[in-house]
Amino acid sequence: EAGVTQFPSHSVIEKGQTVTLRCDPISGHDNLYWYRRVMGKEIKFLLHFVKESKQDESGMPNNRFLAERTGGTYSTLKVQPAELEDSGVYFCASSLKSGQRSGNTIYFGEGSWLTVV
Amino acid sequence: AQTVTQSQPEMSVQEAETVTLSCTYDTSESNYYLFWYKQPPSRQMILVIRQEAYKQQNATENRFSVNFQKAAKSFSLKISDSQLGDTAMYFCAFSLKSSGTYKYIFGTGTRLKVLA
Numbered sequence: 001e002a003g004v005t006q007f008p009s010h011s012v013i014e015k016g017q018t019v020t021l022r023c024d025p026i027s028g029h030d031n032l033y034w035y036r037r038v039m040g041k042e043i044k045f046l047l048h049f050v051k052e053s054k055q056d057e058s059g060m061p062n063n064r065f066l067a068e069r070t071g072g073t074y075s076t077l078k079v080q081p082a083e084l085e086d087s088g089v090y091f092c093a094s095s096l097k098s099g100q101r102s103g104n105t106i107y108f109g110e111g112s113w114l115t116v117v
Numbered sequence: 118a119q120t121v122t123q124s125q126p127e128m129s130v131q132e133a134e135t136v137t138l139s140c141t142y143d144t145s146e147s148n149y150y151l152f153w154y155k156q157p158p159s160r161q162m163i164l165v166i167r168q169e170a171y172k173q174q175n176a177t178e179n180r181f182s183v184n185f186q187k188a189a190k191s192f193s194l195k196i197s198d199s200q201l202g203d204t205a206m207y208f209c210a211f212s213l214k215s216s217g218t219y220k221y222i223f224g225t226g227t228r229l230k231v232l233a
Contacts, residue, residue: 003161033221042121043208043223056220091162095219106212106221108154108162 004109018080023092038088123224140209149213
């Protein structure tokens with residue numbers, strides 16, 4: 001079974017440019033999460049989809065970040081325009097339906113490393 | 118506030134020896150889950166072990182075990198017979214149910230290096 005896959009693995013862009021990160025969750029996982037880790041800091045929650053709906057987007061830093069999950073399958077996270085402080089690793093994770101015991105474990109992708117210069 | 122604290126940014130251990138990574142957390146919830154994830158240099162984050170807060174028995178997974186002290190809100194990870202492949206960043210996390218879904222709170226991580 002394929003795990004959570006993310007693309008691109010690395011991205012270097014200039015301040016002011018746009019970047020779109022993509023995440024393909026594990027097949028059948030309704031829950032999809034985006035997290036971010038700035039170097040040396042904790043992994044911070046950005047938002048949570050249940051199928052195509054945004055369940056919780058309280059962690060999104062500002063309106064330069066836009067996440068979508070059309071059709072409830074893959075998700076994209078767009079940063080526009082990118083700023084220097086957006087640099088970090090963006091992790092995507094997925095889990096089965098909330099409320100089920102086994103669904104409480106989330107499975108991570110390898111992360112997308114974003115560097116804004 | 119819901120927080121996780123990992124007070125050891127970096128640690129090293131000799132191959133075949135035992136190492137303990139510390140983790141404390143703060144929550145007012147009574148039902149939650151605790152996790153240790155590892156992220157090796159290859160970057161895939163992998164679940165190492167999980168513990169359900171209502172279970173008093175410490176979870177064990179092969180060479181990995183936890184010391185869960187609920188009253189102290191402590192959740193340390195012990196790695197026995199350390200192997201070179203254990204070199205990784207280790208993240209402690211807990212999850213709790215919020216508005217019908219699970220939210221995960223992570224620590225800053227501990228970088229563990231296993232020395233040959």
